Every structure is written in C-alpha cells, then in structure tokens.
Amino acid sequence: GAVVSQHPSWVICKSGTSVKIECRSLDFQATTMFWYRQFPKQSLMLMATSNEGSKATYEQGVEKDKFLINHASLTLSTLTVTSAHPEDSSFYICSAGKQGYNYEQYFGPGTRLTVT
Amino acid sequence: LAKTTQPISMDSYEGQEVNITCSHNNIATNDYITWYQQFPSQGPRFIIQGYKTKVTNEVASLFIPADRKSSTLSLPRVSLSDTAVYYCLVGYPGGTDKLIFGTGTRLQVFP
Numbered sequence: 001g002a003v004v005s006q007h008p009s010w011v012i013c014k015s016g017t018s019v020k021i022e023c024r025s026l027d028f029q030a031t032t033m034f035w036y037r038q039f040p041k042q043s044l045m046l047m048a049t050s051n052e053g054s055k056a057t058y059e060q061g062v063e064k065d066k067f068l069i070n071h072a073s074l075t076l077s078t079l080t081v082t083s084a085h086p087e088d089s090s091f092y093i094c095s096a097g098k099q100g101y102n103y104e105q106y107f108g109p110g111t112r113l114t115v116t
Numbered sequence: 117l118a119k120t121t122q123p124i125s126m127d128s129y130e131g132q133e134v135n136i137t138c139s140h141n142n143i144a145t146n147d148y149i150t151w152y153q154q155f156p157s158q159g160p161r162f163i164i165q166g167y168k169t170k171v172t173n174e175v176a177s178l179f180i181p182a183d184r185k186s187s188t189l190s191l192p193r194v195s196l197s198d199t200a201v202y203y204c205l206v207g208y209p210g211g212t213d214k215l216i217f218g219t220g221t222r223l224q225v226f227p
Contacts, residue, residue, distance in 0.1 A: 004159075034214055043203070044160070044217040093159045095215070104150070105215060107159030 002028050004096050006108035013084055014116055020080045021111045023050075023094030029074035030096035034105070035067075038091040050077040050094075084115040120204045125222040134191040136221050138204030141185045149180060149187045152203045154220070160203060164189070191223075199225045 003026040013019050023033055031052045036044040048069055049057040056069035066088075068080040077096075081088055093110045121139040128134045140149070148167050152160035164171055166178040166187070177190040191198060203220040207213055 006159075036217075043219050046214055046216060049214055091157065095159070097213075104162050104165065107152075107161070110157065110159050112157065 002096075002104075002106045004094065004106045004108040006092075006094060006111050008111060009109060010112040010114075012114045012116060015085055016083055018080055018082045019084055019113060020078055021092055021094075021113075023077045023079070023096070023108055025075045025096045025106070028096075030077075031074060033071060033077040033094055033096045035069060035077075035079050036093045036095070038093060038110075044093060047079075052077075081113065084113070086115045089113055089115045120206055120218040122202075122204055122218060122221045124219060125224070127224050127226065128194055129226050130195055131193050134194050134198070134223060134225075136189045136191075136202055136204075136223070137186060138189070139186045140204070140206045143184050143206050144208075146208050147184075147206050148208060149178065149184075150205045150207075150215075151176070151178065151189045152205065154201045154203065163202070194223075194225050196225050196227060199223060 005024045005026055007022045011019055033050040035047045037047050038044045046059050047062045050069045050071040052071045052074055058064045066082055071077040091110050091112055093107055095105045095107045097105045148165055150165040151163040153163050154160040164173055164176045164178045166180050168180050171178045179188040201220040201222050203217050205215050
C-alpha cells in the first residue's frame, strides 16, 4: 500500500503565532502533494498544490503569504500557517499521488488546528 | 474539472444494500470516476475507481452507464461502521492532477 502521514495530528496555538504541519509519503515518492482544509460538517476545500522543487500553486482566495508551503523533497511537504487567527482553526489534510499506480491519491490522517 | 452532484444525505439499516448515485454531466473523455469514504476527523479513504461499465472490489461495486454522465456506488449489506461521508470525484487523478471535492453524501446506517 501507500501511506501518507501528517504531524502533528492536533495542535493548539495562540493567536498570532505560526504553526507548521508536515505531510510525508512514507513508502513512495510524490512529486506533487495537495493541501486541503475542512471545516466542521463541510467538504474538503483544496488550498494548494505543492510541487517538489518549485513554488506551490494556490487556489483562488487562498492567501499564499499566510499559508506557506514548502515541498523540499519527494517525500515531504510542509504547510505553515503564519500569524494564525481563530478563524484558521480547521482540519487540514494533505494528499499525495502515487504516479502510475491505480491513478489513486492517498490522504493523510489530517491535522486538527485550534487557534485560541 | 467536471462538477459532480450527489444527494446530501441517505439513511439505511444494517444489512441493506445502499446505492449512491452521482451525476457528472460534463465528464471528459479521459476522466475516471473515483469514490472516497471519510469518517469524522480522518482523511478520505479510497473506495473504488472506474472508467466505464462495472467495477467490483472487496468492499463495493461501481456502476457506470455507457454515456458516463452518472455513476452509482453500491455498498452491499451495510453495517454501522459504514456510516460516513462518501465523495464522488471525476477527473484524471494520476497523482499530479488536483481533486475537487463536492458536497458528498452523508450516509447514516441505523441498527
């Protein structure tokens, strides 16, 4: 199988601070990873596409300076929420595709962010 | 990316077969149809994927008519643990193509 992990699984931070969330593909290489945000009782909203070795592509309405994405290696992408505010509290999920294999994307377990 | 339409919610009882239909009128020639399952506070989990006709695996079946403008996910003999949100996605998810999630269908299974 293909496993994607996220760290931390949950985090509480104070307003104004920054939080980094890691997404790792454990047993495969992923040139592209995706970051989603999900509010309670709502669907997943794609935030950005993370490309290894290049800049991320952000969806319309997502502030690239607030949500910093770094895809430094073929197995790791990070999402940093800068100057977090309570409205950034959400469930953040990453996914990675295993190229050439069943055309499937594998999702991480998610990270619950609470900003106080 | 083709837009999908699903029922917002469905109820069922244990042991019954559940069929969830998804409409995707603007599906492109190269698009596949993929269904994911999501439990609360977890990432989505792949259920099944198909291009045309019928696909079956150990947990579900996927029926796709010839025009491919809709698809039906069939869950045989559901149990309480099948209570979840089910998402239908259309696209070419070859690892590098983004996925756009619709509203999903919230399935509630009762004892």
